[in-house]
Amino acid sequence: MQRFPRAVLMLALSGLLASCDILRENKMLITTHVQTDQLEHPSEVMRLPIGGQQMTFKKSPEFSQRSISGFEPFKAENDDGYGVMLQLDTKGRHALDLASREYHGSTFLTMIHGMPIDMIEIDKPVTDGRFIIWRGLSKETIDEMDKFYPRLKYMKSSSRKMEDMMPSTSMEKMNSRRDAKALEAAEKAAARDKERGVLPKPRKMKDIPLEDYKLPGT
Numbered sequence: 001m002q003r004f005p006r007a008v009l010m011l012a013l014s015g016l017l018a019s020c021d022i023l024r025e026n027k028m029l030i031t032t033h034v035q036t037d038q039l040e041h042p043s044e045v046m047r048l049p050i051g052g053q054q055m056t057f058k059k060s061p062e063f064s065q066r067s068i069s070g071f072e073p074f075k076a077e078n079d080d081g082y083g084v085m086l087q088l089d090t091k092g093r094h095a096l097d098l099a100s101r102e103y104h105g106s107t108f109l110t111m112i113h114g115m116p117i118d119m120i121e122i123d124k125p126v127t128d129g130r131f132i133i134w135r136g137l138s139k140e141t142i143d144e145m146d147k148f149y150p151r152l153k154y155m156k157s158s159s160r161k162m163e164d165m166m167p168s169t170s171m172e173k174m175n176s177r178r179d180a181k182a183l184e185a186a187e188k189a190a191a192r193d194k195e196r197g198v199l200p201k202p203r204k205m206k207d208i209p210l211e212d213y214k215l216p217g218t
């Protein structure tokens with residue numbers, strides 16, 4: 001994936017919010033749009049001045065925050081805020097897979113709350129549903145994402161039969177975040193106990209009555 005300088009993105013801010021009215025309904029708004037050179041109706045595209053040229057993107061996103069199952073933040077290079085690795089659900093993964101094939105070599109623009117944050121050029125199909133925003137997110141945005149999505153390192157498959165089944169329904173995502181938060185809290189508590197030299201409590205064994213007990217196989 002080819003990354004673009006942040007400076008060229010700042011040129012795209014002017015007049016952009018007016019073109020994103022249809023996307024303002026959610027409090028946490030993350031959208032990714034593909035560049036298009038096709039002749040489409042003006043109401044279906046947004047034209048942005050980037051890097052000294054006019055670039056046209058589809059107004060309808062390839063995926064949004066509704067397709068996120070989990071995320072993992074990291075510090076961006078050059079003190080440029082934070083980046084995140086997004087894990088998309090089944091619907092988002094299929095959408096990204098299709099878009100990365102159909103628009104091979106095209107530019108994908110990611111926006112947070114209607115503002116351009118990052119651009120990449122996808123040069124191969126993305127089949128695992130993982131999408132990276134390399135920079136531009138604030139600490140406040142990361143904290144807000146923590147309210148809705150679990151961290152990837154604490155996520156588990158939503159299926160007992162398939163290890164890589166990402167939660168897709170609202171209920172699955174809610175349960176996934178709950179379980180991940182519980183696991184994260186337990187890990188932090190164990191780390192604090194270790195620092196204080198507190199030994200873990202022994203697990204209680206269920207009492208087994210010996211009367212009439214027979215060894216297996218006898």
